[in-house]
Amino acid sequence: MQAKTLYDKIWDAHVVTTEPDGTCLIYIDRHLVHEVTSAQAFEGLRIGNRKVRRPELTLAVVDHNIPTSDRSGGINDPESKLQVDTLRDNTKEFGVEYYNEHDIRQGIVHIIGPEQGFTLPGTTVVCGDSHTATHGAFGALAHGIGTSEVEHVLASQTLLQNKSKNMLVKVNGKLGVGVTAKDLTLAVIAKTGTAGGTGHVIEYAGEAIRNLTMEGRMTLCNMAIEGGARAGLVAPDETTFEYLKGRPMAPKGKDWDEAVAYWKTLKSDKDAHFDAIIELDAAEIAPVVTWGTSPEDALAITEVVPAPEDFADEHKQAAAKRSLEYMGLQAGTPLSSIPIDRVFIGSCTNGRIEDLRAVARVVEGKTIAANINAMVVPGSGLVKKQAEDEGIADILKAAGFDWREPGCSMCLGMNPDRLEPGERCASTSNRNFEGRQGHGGRTHLMSPAMAAAAAITGHLTDVRELEATASGGTTT
Amino acid sequence: MKALKELSGVAAPLPMINVDTDMIIPKQYLKTIGRSGLGKGLFHSMRYNDDGSDNPSFVLNQEAYKNASILIAGDNFGCGSSREHAAWAIEDFGIRCVIAPSFSDIFYNNAFKNGMLLIRLPQEQIEDLTRQAEYGANAVFSVDLDSQTVTAPDGATHTFEIDDFRKHCLLNGLDEIALTLEKDSKISSFEKDKASAHSWLTPAA
Ligand code: SF4
Numbered sequence: 001m002q003a004k005t006l007y008d009k010i011w012d013a014h015v016v017t018t019e020p021d022g023t024c025l026i027y028i029d030r031h032l033v034h035e036v037t038s039a040q041a042f043e044g045l046r047i048g049n050r051k052v053r054r055p056e057l058t059l060a061v062v063d064h065n066i067p068t069s070d071r072s073g074g075i076n077d078p079e080s081k082l083q084v085d086t087l088r089d090n091t092k093e094f095g096v097e098y099y100n101e102h103d104i105r106q107g108i109v110h111i112i113g114p115e116q117g118f119t120l121p122g123t124t125v126v127c128g129d130s131h132t133a134t135h136g137a138f139g140a141l142a143h144g145i146g147t148s149e150v151e152h153v154l155a156s157q158t159l160l161q162n163k164s165k166n167m168l169v170k171v172n173g174k175l176g177v178g179v180t181a182k183d184l185t186l187a188v189i190a191k192t193g194t195a196g197g198t199g200h201v202i203e204y205a206g207e208a209i210r211n212l213t214m215e216g217r218m219t220l221c222n223m224a225i226e227g228g229a230r231a232g233l234v235a236p237d238e239t240t241f242e243y244l245k246g247r248p249m250a251p252k253g254k255d256w257d258e259a260v261a262y263w264k265t266l267k268s269d270k271d272a273h274f275d276a277i278i279e280l281d282a283a284e285i286a287p288v289v290t291w292g293t294s295p296e297d298a299l300a301i302t303e304v305v306p307a308p309e310d311f312a313d314e315h316k317q318a319a320a321k322r323s324l325e326y327m328g329l330q331a332g333t334p335l336s337s338i339p340i341d342r343v344f345i346g347s348c349t350n351g352r353i354e355d356l357r358a359v360a361r362v363v364e365g366k367t368i369a370a371n372i373n374a375m376v377v378p379g380s381g382l383v384k385k386q387a388e389d390e391g392i393a394d395i396l397k398a399a400g401f402d403w404r405e406p407g408c409s410m411c412l413g414m415n416p417d418r419l420e421p422g423e424r425c426a427s428t429s430n431r432n433f434e435g436r437q438g439h440g441g442r443t444h445l446m447s448p449a450m451a452a453a454a455a456i457t458g459h460l461t462d463v464r465e466l467e468a469t470a471s472g473g474t475t476t
Numbered sequence: 477m478k479a480l481k482e483l484s485g486v487a488a489p490l491p492m493i494n495v496d497t498d499m500i501i502p503k504q505y506l507k508t509i510g511r512s513g514l515g516k517g518l519f520h521s522m523r524y525n526d527d528g529s530d531n532p533s534f535v536l537n538q539e540a541y542k543n544a545s546i547l548i549a550g551d552n553f554g555c556g557s558s559r560e561h562a563a564w565a566i567e568d569f570g571i572r573c574v575i576a577p578s579f580s581d582i583f584y585n586n587a588f589k590n591g592m593l594l595i596r597l598p599q600e601q602i603e604d605l606t607r608q609a610e611y612g613a614n615a616v617f618s619v620d621l622d623s624q625t626v627t628a629p630d631g632a633t634h635t636f637e638i639d640d641f642r643k644h645c646l647l648n649g650l651d652e653i654a655l656t657l658e659k660d661s662k663i664s665s666f667e668k669d670k671a672s673a674h675s676w677l678t679p680a681a
Contacts, residue, residue: 016659016662016663016666017659017662019640019641020640020641021639021640021641022639023639023641023642025656025659025662025663027663027666027667027670029677030679036506036507036559037558037559037560039509040509040510040511040560043509044653048653048654050653050657053663056678056679057679064506065507077507079507079508080507082507082509083507083509086509117680118679120676120677123677128558128560129557129558130556130557130558130582132558143582144558144582145558145582145585146558146559146560146563146582146585146586146589147560147586148560148586148589148590148652149585149586149589151653152652152653152656155653155656155657156653156656156657156663157663157667158656158663160641160652160656162639164581194494194552194555195494195551195552195555195578195580198552198578198579198580198581199581228552228555228580228581230581248680249679249680250680251676251680252680255675255676255680256676258674258675258676259674259676262674262676294494294496315491315492315493315550315551316493318492318493319492319493319494322492412498412503413503414503414506414507431496431498431556431557433496433498433499433556434498434499434521435498435499435502435521436498439502439521
């Protein structure tokens with residue numbers, strides 16, 4: 001038999017029919033739905049007089065529009081409220097399970113899928129949201145779709161797809177102290193470019209990937225889309241099974257055993273063919289920050305702001321010039337000297353318990369710099385509760401952080417949380433696009449530990465140095 | 477979806493790389509529960525000044541391009557968020573065809589579902605077409621899906637690739653959901669086989 005990649009295996013197990021030109025009808029095992037990209041899809045079903053084919057394979061939640069302050073008084077913004085109410089009504093009408101803004105299970109769609117055990121290895125997962133790539137951390141083939149496709153999946157539980165190419169990103173060795181999955185994923189994008197993965201599904205492999213926790217793998221796969229890839233994948237292993245065992249929607253008893261036996265077969269064969277292979281040495285990756293308005297504009301914190309002339313290609317030069325103007329930065333400025341106004345800890349990239357623990361480790365016993373507004377938005381109600389139970393919330397509040405209710409929040413600012421024009425933010429989210437966090441806002445992407453360090457010093461900071469000072473010169 | 481066989485018109489040049497969907501249609505327009513009327517928000521932050529007036533230097537505000545039906549863009553157009561609002565906004569403005577060296581996968585799919593044609597051409601050809609588009613209202617381009625060609629104002633013809641199935645759907649304006657639902661029996665038998673092989677697949681309640 002021909003050697004197959006993990007992607008080939010999952011793909012082959014989901015082909016329902018194939019058109020003569022190779023376009024396939026793919027079966028979808030899990031469909032996540034949120035309020036921003038679903039209203040027009042449900043409306044389409046109504047107009048076409050169609051039902052949801054398998055409501056039990058669909059899970060809906062509100063996350064983008066909801067305020068992260070006290071919600072008991074409802075949502076003030078009439079448009080946000082209409083969108084949220086529309087999702088509530090649609091899920092009721094079509095029989096889909098729905099977590100509303102008062103449910104403790106509510107949170108960012110890509111956090112709650114894994115948390116509930118809805119996301120499983122070997123499944124196909126879609127959502128009308130590009131960061132669906134997150135679920136690839138479990139060895140699920142997961143990708144974002146548009147609203148027309150949401151409607152197609154609701155109606156038929158299938159999707160029309162062309163098979164992507166296979167790309168392998170192999171990260172050898174071990175990550176250094178203070179270097180995290182976020183630094184790794186940004187370093188990969190800096191290497192491939194934001195279009196480098198276009199037309200590909202990336203499988204991440206190598207020692208550094210194996211050593212990541214599930215939270216770290218989710219951070220990594222979350223940003224596969226920022227590298228242009230259709231999806232990111234990590235082969236499931238004991239770390240994966242341990243994370244899933246006992247989750248509310250995960251298989252139980254005999255089903256669990258059968259599932260694990262199958263999941264263990266989900267890895268690329270030794271001789272499988274990859275159309276592109278990229279290798280990195282984990283030890284060479286330093287904590288990373290972005291300086292521009294594309295996630296590929298990432299550099300080690302020890303570097304300086306580049307000049308447009310540093311780029312060979314004229315389009316890149318034009319883009320860098322525009323980025324520097326937008327970001328209000330001068331070429332040659334050390335990245336670690338850039339002062340910030342805001343800190344945002346949260347999003348589907350870094351809103352999980354491990355991320356909040358990392359922030360707590362850096363800020364424990366310290367206070368954030370004067371004039372800085374720092375907010376922590378847990379990824380779900382359950383993450384929030386766990387952080388409160390572990391004492392993390394108290395540490396963060398004592399350091400001066402604003403402790404909020406779960407949701408997407410200032411990752412894109414559809415709710416009231418956003419940057420003012422010119423404000424500069426150390427952010428754990430995934431996109432530094434112009435205006436993403438608020439009109440005129442300036443975003444620097446980084447890991448939770450790095451954002452925490454910036455909160456303490458008031459400027460972009462190498463967390464390794466902060467920790468070295470704190471522990472008397474040695475890092476452990 | 478709306479069928480598209482051929483198209484001719486003025487092409488607006490937007491020679492920028494990595495034009496993301498936040499740039500194409502920013503978040504304040506995503507709160508709608510409808511699909512129409514988004515053309516006014518297209519390229520919002522480049523197109524309008526802070527006081528809401530038109531920014532005269534932006535291409536779509538220039539007289540020659542106000543009725544453009546084609547857009548010629550840079551590499552990796554439509555990257556970022558999966559919001560189909562980006563395709564809806566471009567289509568609502570009146571642009572049915574975008575030509576670029578490459579597109580993000582999700583945007584590419586979304587555009588076709590809305591009766592738009594996206595054309596990938598090599599970088600050098602894009603640069604040539606961009607130069608010609610800069611002549612403005614007198615530079616008319618024509619696109620023919622059946623023969624898979626773009627004819628530039630200078631008369632040169634450029635051939636592009638497209639999947640047969642996608643082409644067939646767009647030429648005939650087919651409803652993909654209806655097409656898929658015709659395969660209902662195949663989907664059902666697939667489900668049956670899956671359920672017996674992998675009973676763990678049904679979520680635990
Ligand atoms: S947290 Fe940000 S990136 Fe993630 S789903 Fe929400 S808006 Fe999208």
